Amino acid sequence: xxxxxxxxxxxxxxxxxxxxxxxxxxxxxxxxxxxxxxxxxxxxxxxxxxxxxxxxxxxxxxxxxxxxxxxxxxxxxxxxxxxxxxxxxxxxxxxxxxxxxxxxxxxxxxxxxxxxxxxxxxxxxxxxxxxxxxxxxxxxxxxxxxxxxxxxxxxxxxxxxxxxxxxxxxxxxxxxxxxxxxxxxxxxxxxxxxxxxxxxxxxxxxxxxxxxxxxxx
Amino acid sequence: xxxxxxxxxxxxxxxxxxxxxxxxxxxxxxxxxxxxxxxxxxxxxxxxxxxxxxxxxxxxxxxxxxxxxxxxxxxxxxxxxxxxxxxxxxxxxxxxxxxxxxxxxxxxxxxxxxxxxxxxxxxxxxxxxxxxxxxxxxxxxxxxxxxxxxxxxxxxxxxxxxxxxxxxxxxxxxxxxxxxxxxxxxxxxxxxxxxxxxxxxxxxxxxxxxxxxxxxxxxxxxxxxxxxxxxxxxxxxxxxxxxxxxxxxxxxxxxxxxxxxxxxxxxxxxxxxxxxxxxxxxxxxxxxxxxxxx
Ligand code: SF4
Ligand code: SF4
Numbered sequence: 231x232x233x234x235x236x237x238x239x240x241x242x243x244x245x246x247x248x249x250x251x252x253x254x255x256x257x258x259x260x261x262x263x264x265x266x267x268x269x270x271x272x273x274x275x276x277x278x279x280x281x282x283x284x285x286x287x288x289x290x291x292x293x294x295x296x297x298x299x300x301x302x303x304x305x306x307x308x309x310x311x312x313x314x315x316x317x318x319x320x321x322x323x324x325x326x327x328x329x330x331x332x333x334x335x336x337x338x339x340x341x342x343x344x345x346x347x348x349x350x351x352x353x354x355x356x357x358x359x360x361x362x363x364x365x366x367x368x369x370x371x372x373x374x375x376x377x378x379x380x381x382x383x384x385x386x387x388x389x390x391x392x393x394x395x396x397x398x399x400x401x402x403x404x405x406x407x408x409x410x411x412x413x414x415x416x417x418x419x420x421x422x423x424x425x426x427x428x429x430x431x432x433x434x435x436x437x438x439x440x441x442x443x444x445x446x447x
Numbered sequence: 448x449x450x451x452x453x454x455x456x457x458x459x460x461x462x463x464x465x466x467x468x469x470x471x472x473x474x475x476x477x478x479x480x481x482x483x484x485x486x487x488x489x490x491x492x493x494x495x496x497x498x499x500x501x502x503x504x505x506x507x508x509x510x511x512x513x514x515x516x517x518x519x520x521x522x523x524x525x526x527x528x529x530x531x532x533x534x535x536x537x538x539x540x541x542x543x544x545x546x547x548x549x550x551x552x553x554x555x556x557x558x559x560x561x562x563x564x565x566x567x568x569x570x571x572x573x574x575x576x577x578x579x580x581x582x583x584x585x586x587x588x589x590x591x592x593x594x595x596x597x598x599x600x601x602x603x604x605x606x607x608x609x610x611x612x613x614x615x616x617x618x619x620x621x622x623x624x625x626x627x628x629x630x631x632x633x634x635x636x637x638x639x640x641x642x643x644x645x646x647x648x649x650x651x652x653x654x655x656x657x658x659x660x661x662x663x664x665x666x667x668x669x670x671x672x673x674x675x676x677x678x679x680x681x682x683x684x685x686x687x688x689x690x691x692x693x694x695x696x697x698x699x700x701x702x703x704x705x706x707x708x709x710x711x712x713x714x715x716x717x718x719x720x721x722x723x724x725x726x727x728x729x730x731x732x733x734x735x736x737x738x739x740x741x
Contacts, residue, residue, distance in 0.1 A: 386617030392675035
């Protein structure tokens with residue numbers, strides 16, 4: 231899933247200041263599971279904005295809507311008409327982008343999009359993938375070195391690892407984890423293969439049309 | 448004399464390091480190097496060490512080369528993509544710089560420009576492979592070079608990394624990627640270093656033991672706490688603590704350590720960390736008088 235997090239309230243207020251009527255649009259897929267853009271969060275944000283605006287002596291009419299998914303045209307068709315003069319999206323960057331290209335009014339992001347990740351217990355998420363377009367998880371026991379190693383190293387731990395913790399101090403060393411999992415799976419040999427520098431052209435893919443297939447490299 | 452001469456002659460090699468200035472004034476860096484003239488075989492030149500922006504390592508190497516020293520160009524992957532790394536390596540070779548040390552490099556977030564974008568288009572192992580390609584006359588894209596470098600290629604290893612096994616597996620990768628000499632992270636326990644060397648001797652590479660002269664018990668504790676891969680034993684901390692002249696004790700302990708391990712490795716790399724004036728005192732105390740770079 232795409233993991234998102236709500237922006238600071240001040241930043242959101244500044245974006246919508248000057249509009250008369252703003253539609254808050256939630257997204258019931260990733261953003262809802264991220265506890266940042268579902269029905270509850272749309273409601274809460276709406277109340278907070280009302281209070282804040284009142285305190286600042288501003289009046290902006292705010293109304294809520296929640297779409298199943300903001301990143302697919304068929305789900306956002308119903309939004310095209312309305313009295314609002316701006317949209318505040320509680321979707322990921324893709325949701326904001328598609329709304330902005332559709333509704334013909336200013337669209338503002340209420341969330342910051344953090345990463346592609348997995349749920350790690352209650353209200354905690356782990357970054358798992360940076361969409362590099364050329365997956366190496368088969369060589370790394372399912373732990374992404376591009377995403378979880380602070381330096382995106384492909385060939386083993388750097389000298390910064392300290393008792394299994396990354397030099398940045400904010401995470402376990404991805405390469406210690408990769409090494410240990412490969413070992414426990416009986417495939418420690420895989421570590422010995424030198425992985426070549428990434429082909430960064432796959433990171434530049436901007437549009438993909440399945441009917442055109444993948445070009446063979 | 449030079450690092451390759453020392454290795455070639457089978458002599459115990461001695462290197463130390465200098466850091467380029469923050470700014471354009473290289474006088475102090477050259478004065479530091481001058482203190483070591485005739486005492487070391489080569490001088491490492493750090494590359495935006497600890498992710499702190501400084502004068503370029505390549506420019507500093509050229510200054511040292513012109514002053515008659517044999518510089519070791521430290522190359523990290525943090526600040527340059529594969530194009531910039533290769534062109535700097537070619538540039539270095541064109542100035543007659545023959546030693547390179549391939550490193551991944553500290554992350555930008557530990558340095559003085561923490562919001563910079565960290566590059567890491569390559570990392571140490573891949574950089575070693577690229578250096579091998581350049582030396583064979585082609586670039587990383589397979590294009591032929593007009594004139595190719597001849598480098599003595601080094602890398603680093605942490606003999607007391609925790610955990611150790613992945614570090615040793617990476618050491619083997621660096622060897623197969625073309626590193627012919629290694630400088631180690633600082634080590635203090637001779638027995639642990641000897642165990643490391645037993646393992647390392649399966650490879651035909653030169654290994655220089657890394658040392659950092661301790662100047663106080665506080666410094667030792669600080670390193671234990673903050674520098675990954677460094678393990679100063681309690682016995683050393685105690686000795687420094689009870690000494691009336693901890694700096695002299697630090698020099699003596701370093702000299703004794705070098706003496707104990709010198710038959711097990713091929714040289715010593717003395718990291719001065721801001722106390723370059725102590726390097727020759729260590730060399731004197733360890734009876735290392737042969738190094739020569741003039
Ligand atoms: S290797 Fe690339 S595609 Fe695979 S998980 Fe990592 S970033 Fe995602
Ligand atoms: S300590 Fe591990 S995770 Fe952190 S940068 Fe180094 S190799 Fe990557």
